[in-house]
Amino acid sequence: MLALGYVCRSCLHGALRTGGSRLRGSGRRFVSAAVRQIQRPDRKSSSSSLAQYNKHLGLLRRKPGVAGEDLLQQTLKECTSIKRAGLQPDLSTYESLIAIFCKVGSVREGMKTLEEMLQFSIEPSVSIFDTLLRAAASQDMMNEYNQLLLLLQTNCQSKITPAIYQHIIQVMCQHGDYERALNTLHAAIDQGIIPTLATFVQVIRASIDNMEHKEAYALLLKAEKLVDLSEYPKIYLECLRSAADDLSHEATQSCWKQTVTVYQIEPDEGTCMKVLHVAGQNGDVELANAVIDYYVTNGFDVGEPHFAPLLQAYAKSGQIKSAFELLAFMREKGVPPLKETAVPIYHQIRNDPSAIDGAFRILEELHRDGKDVDVTALNIIIHACAKAGDVQKAMEVYHGARDIGVIPNRDTYNSVLDACIAAKQPYEAKVIIDDMHSAGVSPDVVTYGKMVVVECTRSDYENAFNYLSEMKRRRMANASMMSKDSVEAQIGALSLHSGDAANGATTTKDELSKETALHSKRGKTKSSNGATRARPSLELVKERIKCLGKNPEQSILNVIKLACYSTLSSPSYETTLQSIKAAFYQRDYLSIFSNPSNLPVYTAAYIPGRALCYYHIFKDEPNLRRLLAGQTRIFLPGSGSGSELIGISAAMLWASSPDQQISLHMQDIGEWDGVLQDLEKAARSSWNLQDQITCTFEQGDILEPTDQRKSEIQQAKMITFMFVLNELFKDKSRAIRLIQDVIKDMARGSYLLVVDSAGSFSHLQIGGKQYMVYFLLDALKELETVVSYDAKWYRFPDDLTYPVDLQNMRYFLRLYRKM
Structure with a gap:
């Protein structure tokens, strides 16, 4: 009877000292009635008597409104009666006692009772651990919580239910113990336990919160096999955002299908943009088109940022013709393509002369089929020729513009000038700018800047300074800066990377002094607030870069x-x-x-x-x-x-x-x-x-x-x-x-x-x-x-x-x- 005496005198009295809420009214009358019933002498056997006491202890632990000191006092009376009757408490008795301790907030006393059970070889039930764990978590007693987990795994590992796992993992996630929650989930699955849907959702969200996007998707796939995700389909949307953030193509593709197609959940615009980005980077035309269709169906505005990933997908998947058609479609719909929109096409063709030839043949084919060819498509091909240093091909494409129904614009001329710079062809550049004037297209500061650079590939810079003068005459922004930057920094880069500094790309002080005659005072000037203002030095630039x-x-x-x-x-x-x-x-x-x-x-x-x-x-x-x-x-x-x-x-x-x-x-x-x-x-x-x-x-x-x-x-x-x-x-x-x-x-x-x-x-x-x-x-x-x-x-x-x-x-x- 030592065990019960320990419970009565140590645990209960210790718990009484912890205090608690006072009971009044019906709660007190109920406990008194229970005590009178226990004290009736008509007990037929010790087992039936203990069962009767356990029944009343169970009533005390579950009775609404009964708590605090009064509950502990009545429980002490019940325990005293059990002791006087010479009865040995069983598992049910301990379950009630521990539940009562937890009800009044005395988790440590409940744990002492659990330790006593183990000391006297009474095997605790899983429900006892569940009661103590929930009470410890509710009071944020994480040291005690972890001690209980260890005892649970030591004594009842095989009996842990999915509901208890759900609570354990929930607490771990709430306290930021992600790795432990993940390991606990995997351990439960390895033991043949099927976690609840809520458990999977908790750990998937924790994975996303910890930027473990691949783990989140792996858990989603595992959950699909073990639980019914249709009860909470929004987890697909959460995983879609996670996968798109991680630029994971397979996961994004799968979660988009489940989110939008299967469960008809509507992702927000930001998520859609991220999905488009993934589709573009991976050349997934089907996914990119699906997102665009979703935009249109839901009445969202579709602009250049949305079409650009679709074009990137076409280009990366080798569908250059479709990419060119998209450029024309964009302009038709009032969304003029930017130069940057077509850059993915450039990346696909830039290193292969046959690919550049093939791209222009596609434009010719589109024109023969009666389809519009957008000037941006022409410009990107010329840009690829320029970067390859093939001025002849750039000129061929440029001269073929009108044959395919394209009217060159300023970007067209500027792209051809890039080819002239790369090939050091100032004479061809002069033809281009003359064509530009004849077509009624006004050169801008970029055009003149390119002319300055290409003219500096001559041994005489006179024409370069003439273009600088023209810029100033037209009062173009940045003209004064261009006078030095173009003739020094940009040309220095040109000479350095071409490896031919002697071929008209070296500027001497005498030659640069011509700028003085054309443009007032050069060199150091004073800004409006008196700060010193200088311009780059060609020789220093060439050396330092x-x-x-x-x-x-x-x-x-x-x-x-x-x-x-x-x-x-x-x-x-x-x-x-x-x-x-x-x-x-x-x-x-x-x-x-x-x-x-x-x-x-x-x-x-x-x-x-x-x-x-x-x-x-x-x-x-x-x-x-x-x-x-x-x-x-x-x-x-x-x-x-x-x-x-x-x-x-x-x-x-x-x-x-x-x-x-x-x-x-x-x-x-x-x-x-x-x-x-x-x-x-x-x-x-x-x-x-x-x-x-x-x-x-x-x-x-x-x-x-x-x-x-x-x-x-x-x-x-x-x-x-x-x-x-x-x-x-x-x-x-x-x-x-x-x-x-x-x-x-x-x-x-x-x-x-x-x-x-x-x-x-x-x-x-x-x-x-x-x-x-x-x-x-x-x-x-x-x-x-x-x-x-x-x-x-x-x-x-x-x-x-x-x-x-x-x-x-x-x-x-x-x-x-x-x-």
Whole structure:
């Protein structure tokens, strides 16, 4: 009888000391009645007497409204009666006692009772563990919960039911113990237990939350075999989003079919765009068409961003004719194709002269069949000829335009000029620009820039300067910048990559001095706020861009790999990356950037794509390249991860000048010092950057108005917000105040560069309507818009290698100058 005495005197009295809610009224009267019934002397046998006591204990544990101290007191009386009767408590007795302890919130006393059972070789039932586990979980007693799990697996592993597994896995998922939940699920299946639908849903969602997209799809396939997913078909939609995020073709294809075709669930537009992206990358025309059909059926607007992946799918699957037909269809439907829309066709034909010939034959075939041929199709073929350096083929395609019913446009002429530049054919270029004038097509600044470059392949640059004069006469934007950049930086690149610097691509001081006669004073000038402004030096550009090698983009990735080597090779890299992805999924940005151990992993995984994009922005945009040629102080909020540092450092090489001195002042909320130092060191050593660049970093919140922030804004020649402004506008009032302070404190003539997502992430909610974030800045009268792109793609070359997948970027760009 020691066991029951232990229960009565130790556990119950210990529980009484824990307190609880007081009972009144009917609950107390019920317990008193139960006690009187137990004390009746007409017991026929010990077994029947114990059964009677157990019955009343069971009534106590299940009676609604009975809890707290009174319940424990009445339970103690029952136990005392059992002891006095000389009865041995059985499993049912213990089940009731433990349930009562859990009912009053005394999990530890319940566990003591369980330990006593094991001590006296009374095998606990699965329901006892279930009761204790649920009580421990409800009180967030995870140490006790884990102890109970261990006891359960030791004593009742084979008796665990699917419902108990569901609860166990649910608790694990709720507490972020994903790996354990996944292992527990697999262990249950291995034992022949069929988990519930809810269990599968929990672990699939946890997999998605932890960015384990492939695991989520594998679990979905397993669930299809074991449970009826028709009871919760929306899990297919959740897996569709996950698969599209992971760019998993098979999973995306399968989940789209189940979501839309089988269960007729309507995915949101963002999910559809991601599915289109997967279809385009994998050449899946059927899937891409299915998504377009879904858009049309549901009344969504279909524009260039939707047709572009379909065209990519046609091109990747080798259906060039269908891709050309799609370009004509787009124009017919009022969706003019962009030059970038047809780029996937270029990628398919660029390295094969027979493929280029075949592409033009397709255009001829379409014309013979009475179908429209879009000028964009012609232009992309000429572009492929130009990149191949085949000026003869480019001219043949150009001259064949009218034979297939195509009227050349400005892009057509500019593409042919590219071929002339590649082949160093200034005479052919002159024919083209004369044709352009004859056709009534006005050259733009790009056209004249190309003419300047091709004319510089002559030994005499006189014609090049004539075109510069024409640009100025027509008051074309950027003409003064083109005078130096085209004759130096662009030609320097031409001579370097052609390997023929002696063939008309070397500029001497005497030859460049002709520009002085044509264009007033050259060299150093003063900007409107007095800052020194210089232009690139041909000789320095030619020398310094050698550091980038023949593949500048790969050189940039190599620098990042060098800086992040220890991070990429760390055993904890993948684990940390998955936790970062999970935080992104939950939009918990603060937890990512406030944890110093996350920052090197974030940089290694996320900056390569942006660094490549920023490199091209600063290298290819003349106004920015001009700023990089002089003594320019740049303030870069939100730049701690290093994308701006790497992109600008590489682009600087294309703007090299004797006066080049770039001062980067970076600020971010995280502790990025070490990361930036490693990146700066790698960039300096790889690209031979010495005194041309200085870098400083300050940790702080840019939304916080401080004297330091004001000073940085006032001193900066340029302020950048690159993929950070949208995040700042989550605190709309403080972000607007920041913009006001920036505009107020900026020096006259200084620049504001804003680059961010061109998608819905850049929407601001104002007065019940949504606007792109740049609308706010465009409306400010203090700012002059210098460069404006509402949507532009950066697509990385196919031949790049990096340990992490690279993503193409679609962005908007605004470069403002303070009036």
